[in-house]
Amino acid sequence: MEAREAVYKGVCRFYGAPANLPVQVLNLPPQELRLSMPSLTRYRISGDNAAERSPEPLLRSNALLATGVCAFILKLPAFRSRSSFFFIYIYNSAAVKRPTLWSSSPGDGEAIMSLSSADSWPEGSAGLEDESFARDSGATVCLDDSLTSLQWLQEFSISAGGGQVAPLSAQNQSYVGGHLRMAGPDAPASPMAADPASMGTPHTPSKPTSAAFCRGLSPSALPGPAAYGRCPEDVDYKSDPHVKPPYSYATLICMAMQASKKSKLTLSCIYKWIKENFCYFRHADPTWQNSIRHNLSLNKCFIKVPRQKDEPGKGGFWKIDPQYADRLLSGAYKKHRLPPVQINPVLQARVKPAPLALSGFFPAVGGQGTLSVSPESVQLLQDFEQATGADQNWDPSLSSAASRAGKRCSRKRKRTQDRGLKYFRRCSSPLLSGDEQEGLGPLKGDFDWNALLDPALTGELSLDGAGELSPIGHDEDLMVHGTRIGRPQQWSPLETSRDGEENHVLSQTQETSLDFDEETFLATAFLQNPWQEEDDDKREQNPQVDFLCSSAVNIEQLFDLSDDLSNNISSFF
DNA sequence: ACTTGTTTACTTCATT
DNA sequence: AATGAAGTAAACAAGT
Numbered sequence: 366m367e368a369r370e371a372v373y374k375g376v377c378r379f380y381g382a383p384a385n386l387p388v389q390v391l392n393l394p395p396q397e398l399r400l401s402m403p404s405l406t407r408y409r410i411s412g413d414n415a416a417e418r419s420p421e422p423l424l425r426s427n428a429l430l431a432t433g434v435c436a437f438i439l440k441l442p443a444f445r446s447r448s449s450f451f452f453i454y455i456y457n458s459a460a461v462k463r464p465t466l467w468s469s470s471p472g473d474g475e476a477i478m479s480l481s482s483a484d485s486w487p488e489g490s491a492g493l494e495d496e497s498f499a500r501d502s503g504a505t506v507c508l509d510d511s512l513t514s515l516q517w518l519q520e521f522s523i524s525a526g527g528g529q530v531a532p533l534s535a536q537n538q539s540y541v542g543g544h545l546r547m548a549g550p551d552a553p554a555s556p557m558a559a560d561p562a563s564m565g566t567p568h569t570p571s572k573p574t575s576a577a578f579c580r581g582l583s584p585s586a587l588p589g590p591a592a593y594g595r596c597p598e599d600v601d602y603k604s605d606p607h608v609k610p611p612y613s614y615a616t617l618i619c620m621a622m623q624a625s626k627k628s629k630l631t632l633s634c635i636y637k638w639i640k641e642n643f644c645y646f647r648h649a650d651p652t653w654q655n656s657i658r659h660n661l662s663l664n665k666c667f668i669k670v671p672r673q674k675d676e677p678g679k680g681g682f683w684k685i686d687p688q689y690a691d692r693l694l695s696g697a698y699k700k701h702r703l704p705p706v707q708i709n710p711v712l713q714a715r716v717k718p719a720p721l722a723l724s725g726f727f728p729a730v731g732g733q734g735t736l737s738v739s740p741e742s743v744q745l746l747q748d749f750e751q752a753t754g755a756d757q758n759w760d761p762s763l764s765s766a767a768s769r770a771g772k773r774c775s776r777k778r779k780r781t782q783d784r785g786l787k788y789f790r791r792c793s794s795p796l797l798s799g800d801e802q803e804g805l806g807p808l809k810g811d812f813d814w815n816a817l818l819d820p821a822l823t824g825e826l827s828l829d830g831a832g833e834l835s836p837i838g839h840d841e842d843l844m845v846h847g848t849r850i851g852r853p854q855q856w857s858p859l860e861t862s863r864d865g866e867e868n869h870v871l872s873q874t875q876e877t878s879l880d881f882d883e884e885t886f887l888a889t890a891f892l893q894n895p896w897q898e899e900d901d902d903k904r905e906q907n908p909q910v911d912f913l914c915s916s917a918v919n920i921e922q923l924f925d926l927s928d929d930l931s932n933n934i935s936s937f938f
Numbered sequence: 939a940c941t942t943g944t945t946t947a948c949t950t951c952a953t954t
Numbered sequence: 955a956a957t958g959a960a961g962t963a964a965a966c967a968a969g970t
Binding site: 631632633658659661662663669679680681 | 940941942943944945
Binding site: 613614615652653655656659660678679680 | 959960961962963964969970
């Protein structure tokens, strides 16, 4: 089955639309996509989460979207009380990715989206100046604005010449000076292949010694986007075993969780992700794992999710507590210190300071071989770092001061007390079941971090405070290469036969509670290709998770997940 | 035996 | 100097 059909069916299923609606598909060849819309206010570039979305449209007129990326447009016809609407999917030859653009406003009835080849667009036209977009004609990609967009953007590798789109595994990415580098055709296919320590240059980093790498700037003096990641000497953390990444353990954990796309991660998966993405930890003394565990236990931002009794495997799962995401977003925490960077003393002299530790994670705009990340994304992770550290001593009995003062207290006794406190805290998480969270207020309406922290767990979806759903789509016409494509006869119909059971995900009234962005995200979440989390033996026990990591979209599996999403949403309401 | 999780103690460094 | 954040080390318990 063609991927586009799978996408369409998945979308139909999600929206409760009959799958036999005459779908209209327009295939777009590999090309640069440039969007030109009279009204841009209703268009957004979607991140994988609401928090990544700017209140202002990130898309500028004539913005250059990508180079050599295939795309197709699906038009979902009107059904029931819905207007028709469009989805635009960007994809490569192997897998369909989530939509990156959509139209969502009735006020944009006149909106016309035109997609045209790069040849017809002069260099430096409007949009290129926008930090959300950058053109890159080499083997690397500068795309998009959102942190989480990296999850799907990293799947693309654009060749320099012919606009070929080659699948790029997540392993072809690496943090370069903290930048996510999109590897070119010659890049090693595996992180181990890029690992000097595994290529005959054995090196075991010394026990980390503190060395300032990114110090000297006040956190409040955050540079603008253009200043991020301007490390003169890029450090590829994925392949460089010498330099300890300039991220706190909490940040590393967060990154692993965020990258995984899973609602929760096991400890071993966190280890795995860190080792795969930061060479330093592949060779470092394993005591860092102790620190990870220490951080998970101590840091209030992380919640332990016990394994089900019938669930095989060792240990529980970990997730980020949205309560703290909420707090951090409200600006309750202030960061006092930048995470230090550990560096092998031998190489210390070679590595020059970066402006900020965080700047490593948020690359420079338009830099060669880096991805562009918006200031909003920068702020998000900064906020996270603030929150993960600033509140460790929430409970006075757990504060370091109290700890120091109480050194002579009985260890056993303290442990018992603290466990009780921790248990109470975790039970009061809004993530937990109704019984467990009794007495807790609802999440705030504008709490978008849920989507970021837990994109697959729809039960944690935020709702628009206003409860307003932007009517999606409408019947605006699309213009491609100057040709109006909105009329049915210009679309190639897809056979869509399967819709045996009613599977309405949301009733109409329920739908109105969901922001369209959330809705679209949910409808397309299954299209993503998240980082592989489960161990091999675990996958054998749960084969349905495999498709998430494979490049091919299996329609049956897709529907299964769609069902899961539906159930989650239904239970949420 | 090993992994996972919790806790305490301590050190280092930055900020106030 | 005091304080706090972050990291390191280690003891210990529980589970697989």
